[in-house]
Each structure stands twice: as structure tokens, then as C-alpha cells.
Amino acid sequence: MRVEVLGCSGGIGGAGFLTTSLLVDEDILIDCGTGVGQLSLEALLRIEHIFLTHAHLDHIAMLPMLIDTIGDLRSRPIIVHAGRETLKVLREHVFNWLVWPDFTVIPGYVNPMLRLEEIRCGQTLNLAGRMITPIPARHAVPATGYLIDSGNGSLAFSGDTAICEEQIAALNAIPDLRYLIIEAAFPESQRAMAEVSCHLSSGMLHEVLRRLTVRPEVFVTHLKPGYAEEIAREVLNYPGDAELRLLAAGQRFELGQQA
Numbered sequence: 001m002r003v004e005v006l007g008c009s010g011g012i013g014g015a016g017f018l019t020t021s022l023l024v025d026e027d028i029l030i031d032c033g034t035g036v037g038q039l040s041l042e043a044l045l046r047i048e049h050i051f052l053t054h055a056h057l058d059h060i061a062m063l064p065m066l067i068d069t070i071g072d073l074r075s076r077p078i079i080v081h082a083g084r085e086t087l088k089v090l091r092e093h094v095f096n097w098l099v100w101p102d103f104t105v106i107p108g109y110v111n112p113m114l115r116l117e118e119i120r121c122g123q124t125l126n127l128a129g130r131m132i133t134p135i136p137a138r139h140a141v142p143a144t145g146y147l148i149d150s151g152n153g154s155l156a157f158s159g160d161t162a163i164c165e166e167q168i169a170a171l172n173a174i175p176d177l178r179y180l181i182i183e184a185a186f187p188e189s190q191r192a193m194a195e196v197s198c199h200l201s202s203g204m205l206h207e208v209l210r211r212l213t214v215r216p217e218v219f220v221t222h223l224k225p226g227y228a229e230e231i232a233r234e235v236l237n238y239p240g241d242a243e244l245r246l247l248a249a250g251q252r253f254e255l256g257q258q259a
């Protein structure tokens, strides 16, 4: 089982700044930000499942165009898995015939191009041995992170989150957690913005790490482009015993195969 980073920036600003998406093997996406636009048509055609952390645009931007591009070239629906509130936003504000056609009823109700399926925190979906579980997060809109587990190695993704007691508890309950991708959207100079928009500042990320009793390799994501250097300087200066690295598009994580 492999996880590849397609995009991990907190915004845009040139080729290196692609927004959030992780590709699991060849057929599963976690979030659908602008990083998905890098995939070839052939690669897009292999996508079967998309798990969303929340409905903010930087995490769903490519979803409408992905469905339109490949929907009629496939024989079965692409399945989007997300929390109830996120699916409601998609139905009411994206696939509403105004912003985009409602592909959940195209070409018809029986075998549409897009299916929306609710998934709840703690509920594991086992896709041929690839286990995907939403974990709690606290953001400006309803949101989750995800745990991705092969049975032989696991990766947790915080999603967009402020300090979230339930997420810290969930991470501490995964004793063999190998990798943690966690956000730090703002530097300390923008702590007030981090608080109002429910993100982590670099100092808040350090606080979360200090409270972890597990010891995964830590990769920092979702840096806002205008502050990327400031955030990087601060997060990498972590005084604790975890080793932090910045996440980069193109990076791959191997999680092994199901035992």
C-alpha cells in the first residue's frame, strides 16, 4: 500500500503550490485539491473512491472537473465518502445544477457517474485490505482527518484542524502509528488568524506534538504560501524529541501489505 502526495499547500502561487490531495495506491484519493490536476487522464480513470476531510474549496476544487472528465468513460460511479455535513454542502452548493451539474443523477438515478456515501468518525472502510477511517478534527466547518492502514503500517492525516482534544486522543490510541501528516497553516505572527480560521500555528503544532504519546515520523502540511518560509523556520525548530519534516508534493509513503 502506497500513499503519494499530489498536493499539500495551503494555497496557490506557482507550480510548487498545489492544494491538498493524497493518492492511495492507484484508486483512492484523500481530498481532491488542485494536486489532482497533475494526474494524467489514464491515472484519473483509475480513481474509484474519494474520501473528503471537509467541504472547503482547496480540498474539493478538482472534484467537479474530475467527475465531468472521466464520468462518462467509466461503467460505474465514482464514490465520494465524507461526513454528512460535507455531503450536504456538495449537494446544495456544488452539484446543484448552478455551480455544476448534479452528477449523482447523470445519466440517470440507476447508475449515476457519482455516488455520495456518508462515513462517520471511527467507522472503518476496508477496501481490499486498505483500511480508511475518519478521525476527529476541529475546523471552521465540520471536518475530519483520516487514518490509512494496511494492517502492516499506518499513516494518520490531521486534515485541517485547530487543536482538537479528540484527535490527539485518537492519535494516541494508535500504538504503531508510522507516519503523521499534520498541518501548520500559519506562523506564530498570525496566531490570531490561526485561531479564527481553526488551523494550527507553528507553536500550536508543537503543543500537539508534545502531547502525543506515540512517536510517528512527522510531516508538516498546509503551509500558507505567503508565510511558508516563516512557518518552516518555526516548525522545524521544534525543541522536543520528534523529528519534523515538511511534506512535499511527489513524496511517497510505503505502508506495506495486509498481513
Ligand SMILES: Nc1ncnc2c1ncn2[C@@H]1O[C@@H]2COP(=O)(O)O[C@H]2[C@H]1O
Pocket: 010, 056, 058, 140, 160, 196, 197, 198
Ligand atoms: N474569519 C475567517 N474564518 C475562516 N477563514 C478565514 C477567515 N478569514 C480569512 N480566512 C482564510 O480563508 C481560508 C479558507 O481556507 P483555509 O481554512 O485553508 O484557510 C482560511 C483562511 O486563510
